Amino acid sequence: MRQIADLFDLSGKTAIVTGGYGTYGHTLSEALAEAGALVIIASRDVEKCRQEADKLADRGLKAAALPLDQGDEASIQNLIRTVAERYGHLDILVNNAVLRSAPQDIDNMTVSEWQKQQLVNSTGLAVICREAVQVMRKQKSGSIINISSIQGSVGPHFPVYGSTGMTSPAYYTYEKWGMVGLTKWMANRYGPDNIRVNCISPGGYNPSLTRDEANEFVQNYKKLTPMGRFAEEDDLKGPIVFLASDASKYVTGHNLLVDGGWTSW
Template sequence: MSEQPVRTVQALFDLTGKTALVTGGSRGLGLQMAEALGEAGARVAISARKVKELEEAAEHLRQRGVEVLLLPADLSQEAHVLSLAEQAVKELGQVDILVNNAGATWGAPAEDYPMDGWDKVMTLNVRNLFLLTREIGRLSMIPRRYGRIVNIASNAALGGNRDLMQAVGYSTSKGAVVTFTRALAAEWGAYNITVNAIGPGVFPSKMSRYLSERHGDEGLARRVPLNQIGDEEGLKGVALLFASDAGKHTTGQFLLVDGGASAMIAG
């Protein structure tokens, strides 16, 4: 048997011919990662609840030369999750890369945390993230013995912060995402499917708007060793690593992208 030629670094990161589904892909971190995958050559499907925001995101991506498909869905609803999986496989032909970015947060002191807030966060961030991943695995990745799954957790998965934000449900859900990532990587490695998680710190987004309003961007930046919060490029390289053959021997990992905030000792 002849040896396969060693590919260049550029070839390892190239996603030409691959397909990707990015949930929560109409804005913020999801749109940033959709850009990265599309600019690397993937055909990208983005999903979100609001059609208008999806259309605006699609126009933005097309202007950057990205081939994009819109798949509206409310991933808090099980029926929508199942339909999204079927539609993505049907429209794309296959799903090579799944980026589980859609999520929700709810802030309140633990002693006052409402159960409807807890259930909302757990359903979207954990239960239905698993459901979509299971279905994409069954319908496309396992039969083809290939897949790249990228779960978006948070540096909040490491614990809480009573001064920055009291959100015990959110932190708990993101900790669950990290453990899910490691457990699934152990099971699905046999199918040549890698499963990794990214832990962003504070990036500009609708979800982080409360933090910016309360502490100000400068106040948030002072909590980060690099003295800045995330920007519109900060997740692109990591997402591309986990989605491409450059990361083919990396699975079950949780990579923090928070400017070093998680390296600081509280006190």
């Protein structure tokens, strides 16, 4: 029987983290690299991706940067093709990138703004999954992890924002619920190809905002979270390595809530 450290070990694996230098993306990239994977950090600002990859490489970890515009089919195809050809395999895909445009209520949404959102967060998500599955099917293995949100399991609790003027757009809840559904569809469809598809649904993490103890939203959010706090920098590290590795090799179609209990009321 394999030992526990071996089950969590990602040595020899190639992973893509979309948006891998962002707020949560940084944690996800770092965790996979620390577990031994070669991590490809991909988004539109390839210079920022490179800086993130360099920081990991300076620590002796394996990381590289490639361009990705998830709103552009050719860019997505180019990323997956480049990884498959350059590194020989694609073992882990973390769909973490998110386009956030202006908050909109459903009663004043514009079609162009809605479509702009869907092009990246919905159509682009489906396209990158399509391209990755084609590679993983040939390998007969792969782990796809979609980063959804607490808003993929519940709707926004608008009173939490108090009088701050902050809010949450309709498209975000729509997209994040869709991500959980797509996870389950893909898990069922591609299970026979030994491709696992899971979801992580994190709670709030925004260090620059949550340091502001006087902010009404910050205060309300903590009160409404059973654990009384926002996510910390390393809270996604264990979950991502678990779902990426053989430690979860019989887990597929799962939505792992990492939210301090926000959704368990």
